[in-house]
Amino acid sequence: MLDKLFQLKDDLYDQKIDQRIDRVFEELKNQYPTGEDAWGLNLKKAKTILKKSYPLYTKYFDVRVFHREPSAISDGRPLVIVSNHSGQIAIDAMLVSMAFVLDVHPPRILRQMVERFFTKIPFVNIWASEGGAVLGDRKNCQKLLERGESVMAFPEGVPGVAKSTKDYYQLQYFTQGFIRMALKSKVDILPVAVVGAEQIFPWVYQAKDIAKFFGIPALPLSPLYFPLPSPVDIYIGNPITLPSDLSSDAGDDEIDEHVVMIKNIIKEMIDEGLEQRRKVFGLSEDLAKKFGL
Amino acid sequence: MRNFLIIGIAGGLAQILVKKLLAEYPDCNIVGIDSRYIPFFAGRDDIKTIRMKYTRNQFEKVFREYVFDAVFHLARMTHASNNYEERVSQNLIGTKRILDLSKRNKVKKIIFFSTYHVYGALHDNPMFLSEDSLPRASINHPELRDVVEMDQLATNWMWKNQNEIETIVFRPCTIIGAKIKNTMTRYLTTPYAPVCADFNPMFQFVHEEDMALICCHSLKKLPTGVYNVAGSDVIGLDRAREVLEMPSIPIPSFVLHASAKLTRAVFWRFPEYLIDYIQYSCIIDNNLLIQHLGEDIFEYRAKEALLSCKGESDESR
Numbered sequence: 057m058l059d060k061l062f063q064l065k066d067d068l069y070d071q072k073i074d075q076r077i078d079r080v081f082e083e084l085k086n087q088y089p090t091g092e093d094a095w096g097l098n099l100k101k102a103k104t105i106l107k108k109s110y111p112l113y114t115k116y117f118d119v120r121v122f123h124r125e126p127s128a129i130s131d132g133r134p135l136v137i138v139s140n141h142s143g144q145i146a147i148d149a150m151l152v153s154m155a156f157v158l159d160v161h162p163p164r165i166l167r168q169m170v171e172r173f174f175t176k177i178p179f180v181n182i183w184a185s186e187g188g189a190v191l192g193d194r195k196n197c198q199k200l201l202e203r204g205e206s207v208m209a210f211p212e213g214v215p216g217v218a219k220s221t222k223d224y225y226q227l228q229y230f231t232q233g234f235i236r237m238a239l240k241s242k243v244d245i246l247p248v249a250v251v252g253a254e255q256i257f258p259w260v261y262q263a264k265d266i267a268k269f270f271g272i273p274a275l276p277l278s279p280l281y282f283p284l285p286s287p288v289d290i291y292i293g294n295p296i297t298l299p300s301d302l303s304s305d306a307g308d309d310e311i312d313e314h315v316v317m318i319k320n321i322i323k324e325m326i327d328e329g330l331e332q333r334r335k336v337f338g339l340s341e342d343l344a345k346k347f348g349l
Numbered sequence: 350m351r352n353f354l355i356i357g358i359a360g361g362l363a364q365i366l367v368k369k370l371l372a373e374y375p376d377c378n379i380v381g382i383d384s385r386y387i388p389f390f391a392g393r394d395d396i397k398t399i400r401m402k403y404t405r406n407q408f409e410k411v412f413r414e415y416v417f418d419a420v421f422h423l424a425r426m427t428h429a430s431n432n433y434e435e436r437v438s439q440n441l442i443g444t445k446r447i448l449d450l451s452k453r454n455k456v457k458k459i460i461f462f463s464t465y466h467v468y469g470a471l472h473d474n475p476m477f478l479s480e481d482s483l484p485r486a487s488i489n490h491p492e493l494r495d496v497v498e499m500d501q502l503a504t505n506w507m508w509k510n511q512n513e514i515e516t517i518v519f520r521p522c523t524i525i526g527a528k529i530k531n532t533m534t535r536y537l538t539t540p541y542a543p544v545c546a547d548f549n550p551m552f553q554f555v556h557e558e559d560m561a562l563i564c565c566h567s568l569k570k571l572p573t574g575v576y577n578v579a580g581s582d583v584i585g586l587d588r589a590r591e592v593l594e595m596p597s598i599p600i601p602s603f604v605l606h607a608s609a610k611l612t613r614a615v616f617w618r619f620p621e622y623l624i625d626y627i628q629y630s631c632i633i634d635n636n637l638l639i640q641h642l643g644e645d646i647f648e649y650r651a652k653e654a655l656l657s658c659k660g661e662s663d664e665s666r
Contacts, residue, residue, distance in 0.1 A: 094476050094583035094632055096551055175629075176472040178547030178602065185549075193475035 073110055080163045096185030105187055113154045118287040121159040124294045132162040134201050135246045136238040137208040140227055140322055141216030143253035144276050155290050166208040167200050201241035209234040218274030220262045224254040225326055230319045232311045240304035244295035247321045251329030255286035255336055255349050287334045291325045351377040354417045356403055357424030359383035361528030365561035373565055404443045412454040419458040419568055420451050440499040448506050458515040460567055463500040465522045465633050470625040477634035480575040490622040504575055511573045521578035522633055525658040526557030534658055537593055546599035549587050550630040553579040556649035571641050577633040582651045592655045602628050
């Protein structure tokens with residue numbers, strides 16, 4: 057782990073990385089000519105944030121991105137990107153966003169749909185909106201899709217990100233909002249699976265009752281509150297086109313059918329990813345299991 | 350010949366509106382009413398100004414004396430004022446009187462000025478609030494109840510009487526310009542004003558000339574309805590102050606709220622509810638207005654509007 061930290065320090069001054077990120081942002085300027093938008097996105101600041109977090113992406117979490125079919129999304133059309141959620145503090149959201157800027161062509165700034173409490177958090181709200189995150193409201197989502205932006209939703213919400221270790225990689229209840237948004241805007245859904253982010257915070261017990269009592273979204277109890285360098289793999293599936301005759305106001309049963317279908321696709325991708333998972337902190341598979349990793 | 354009544358003629362926006370109306374309808378007569386001193390238009394044949402409260406009985410006489418084609422209600426008492434009783438009297442009772450008198454005296458059109466503040470600056474506001482979004486301003490600030498009530502009074506009245514009289518309710522974003530002296534303009538042009546260090550809300554601005562032009566065009570081009578008024582560009586508060594070259598003092602929002610409570614009577618006249626507006630975004634959707642008037646109606650972009658506001662403050666110093 058210390059090696060990784062030293063490596064991080066060196067990477068901070070790597071000129072090649074700077075040039076690569078500069079090139080990507082030059083490309084993004086075509087989409088955002090003023091470098092800003094109404095939701096608070098700020099390309100200049102997003103670039104700075106990305107440059108600072110790049111070593112985390114490449115070295116600390118050693119992110120690998122696997123596309124089922126890269127050409128399927130190479131036209132840059134707007135998409136509703138749907139992923140499993142994990143990692144206690146939503147590091148997975150940051151890594152997927154970075155993947156879509158750095159390892160997907162054309163680069164996209166994913167508009168992450170964040171929980172309502174998020175926009176109240178001092179300072180964090182500024183960094184998040186400068187990086188492209190927006191309040192998870194249907195009107196926001198609709199407007200962004202109309203403007204040709206891709207939005208990212210985690211249909212599991214807080215229950216997905218705040219899981220106890222025993223529930224790792226078990227998909228929680230998927231809400232229907234993302235299907236209705238995709239139907240209304242007539243855009244495809246892109247399933248994404250993130251494998252490895254659960255182990256960033258191992259040995260967690262979620263004290264749900266106490267959290268509920270204090271009115272907070274989650275209360276993770278753990279001997280460790282520092283994110284560990286668990287290797288993360290991001291699997292990008294193929295876009296799914298919903299039936300054109302299905303209305304966004306269709307009944308719950310009709311919508312649920314598609315929710316379950318997409319949930320199963322993500323589940324399959326997670327299972328495949330877990331089979332190909334790299335060694336966690338260099339431990340053998342048996343040892344990792346023994347330590348709950 | 351057309352007759353127009355402008356209530357709130359002493360304001361900066363009314364002055365520009367008069368110019369626009371005279372340019373569009375050269376043979377019109379304008380009657381202007383205000384409870385404040387009216388420093389303009391003295392000795393003119395086509396503009397008659399009267400200083401009076403529009404809650405008084407003599408106000409009725411004006412309606413009997415003239416047959417108005419349109420009434421412009423620009424006299425909403427600012428909610429930055431702490432005199433709640435007077436605000437209720439002027440904003441609610443006064444507005445009801447204007448609306449009823451207009452209907453009774455066969456006025457053809459009423460143009461009513463509300464504000465985007467009715468939506469409230471809340472952390473869970475989506476961007477681009479449409480006209481049918483809930484007016485939530487008084488959730489955190491009950492002192493804004495009259496602002497919401499006034500807006501709802503006009504809106505309900507508008508739909509109830511839509512077959513007899515055309516009514517336009519404008520909900521403009523922050524109006525700025527050389528002649529406008531509202532609280533937000535003063536805040537934006539004050540050097541070393543505090544800003545929230547931990548939040549950076551987005552803002553929309555409409556230039557006073559654009560607002561007056563929209564108001565003038567509304568006579569012919571806008572059907573009965575509620576219209577948000579805002580230019581199409583949105584900029585952050587930090588950027589707005591940067592454009593104005595105004596240095597700011599970043600202070601955490603909780604300190605700002607606490608100090609506003611403690612010091613408002615002595616040092617700082619910035620109303621507490623406005624801190625929400627410099628903390629959270631309240632961005633309105635202008636689609637409906639643009640559908641009727643076209644995007645070209647906005648001559649000034651946000652940056653130009655801000656700069657014009659700075660020009661005047663420099664001169665006045």
